Amino acid sequence: MTAETIIQSLASGLLMGLLYGLIAVGLALIFGLMDVVNFAHGEFLMIAMYATFFLFAFFAVDPLLSAPLVAAALFLFGAVVYLLVVRFAMRAKANAGMVQIFSTFGLAIVMRGLAQFFFTPDYRSITHSWLGGKTVSIAGIFLPVPQLFGALVAIAAFGALWFFINRTDFGRALEATREDAGAVALVGIDKNRVFALGWGLGAALVGLAGAIMAIFFYIYPDVGASFALIAYVTVALGGFGSVFGAFAGGLLVGLVEATTALILPPSLKSVGIYAVYLLVVFVRPRGLFGSL
């Protein structure tokens, strides 16, 4: 193992880590807002990938152009999921935590079933997109262009999200609702509207990630499941509710995965991520940047 291979794989781990952060940040946003873990998050990613694929296959829209469209569509979808399912799950008087887990999990199963029904279980991929399969060499390190682009989008999205939460009225409403949903009702903010917008925003972010992932990843009904666990670990590593934590958690997960793949057989690369998660929470039960 030479120094070049190590740097090479750490660099691609870093890019993948930024994308993991982008996949996970919607989850962190929703959790921070209302303490709900969306167990259908992976399926949100899956439908975003399919949407990108079909826009490409039927209308020849390149993923670069369709990414904003897909994000907008996912925004609507996320808001609708909140209004139709999660809103009612929040009302449960008994076993509130369980109801949230299983209502969103049931939704995930339905979405997977619908994808199989309408799109068949076949593996699909986008061929000949603008960025697909291209690499660029920076200081002797070869980086795949789609992942590099995804990493840049992730950084931009995190920047925009930070600005949005800290510098806009809606961001303040979001923050206030997170602090005390009862009190914001008194000043005339509709809690349900804020929550629906929060779900929309969280879904739009994972939609953006899905559009980019579709460039270089196979698309099939169960694709979300493999990324969902990584997303949960990423959010928990960073600390539930912390948007910055999701960013840092993503970077850590990407680097750990790349390092593990250097040491262990490729089939065991996730073991490194899981081990680091356990180590971190055993030492710090609220994750890296979570609040108690």
Added chain:
Amino acid sequence: MDTAFAERRRRDLIVAACLAAIAALVPLFVKDVYVQNIMVLTLMYAALSQSWNILSGYCGQISLGHALYFGLGAYTTALLFTRFGVLPWFGMLGGGLISAAIALALGYPCFRLRGHYFVIATIVIAETALLLFQNWDWAGAALGIDIPVRGDSWLKFQFTRSKLPYFYFALVLACIAWFVTWWLEDSKWGYWWRAVKDNPDAAESLGVVVFNSKMGAAAVSAFLTAVGGSFYAQFVSYIDPESVMGFQFSLLMALPAVLGGIGTLWGPMLGALILIPLTELTRSFIGGSGRGVDLIVYGALIVLISLARPQGLVGLFSWHRKEAMR
């Protein structure tokens, strides 16, 4: 102890005995192998869900990684039998003890975690074990273990001609899991667990040793789950990591309890009785096309029941209504 509660417990015991007796007679009238197969699975999941309910329902520590104990039970039995010729009965006991020991070892660091951090830790640990088993050559790696047929007897716990012995064993297993829960419900452990579930800080301040309570629940729950896994290995006679340690098993153990009524005595039984036949029937009647209709029906049902009856279906039965609403 108030008399209403004692009265309820006595009635529970009588109802359970009657139901078990009726269940034991069912195979006299149902000869269809397909239906018998569903009955075996229903009883097995009832037992598994009842075991899961001890840790996650009564003690409130939500585990979505119980597939680990199920898989350990299945693998211990299968490996001891195929590699060393040890009878499955010893494998069953050994698997249970190993699982209980591992549950205690894992509980030591994990029970410091709360909420979603704990849930994710349970998923991650089971997934790690799954990956390790998939790469462990001596244990058959991803290909798994084919358990050879060495006879047709209770001694070897293998039955080739009829499914009935499996049915009766699964019935006994479900009864044991139910009885253990019934017995623990009114023991000091049962009270500790409910206190830990409702408010760990208050329980601690009143002298409940929260950590030990959780450890006790984990050990009992893991032992019973592993026995179920051992039984499953003998029943299907072929195991591989994905089919005994996959995430779907962790869910299938949790779902009956959640739908029936989490943290209740009858919830897992009722949930399994509805869910497992429904799963099997949708799979064979509309799932055969491979087009996911079974998933749509199944998932929609989970969403609807969890939204419509968060306290579980068990509340529909009058003498348990108060308990379920608690």
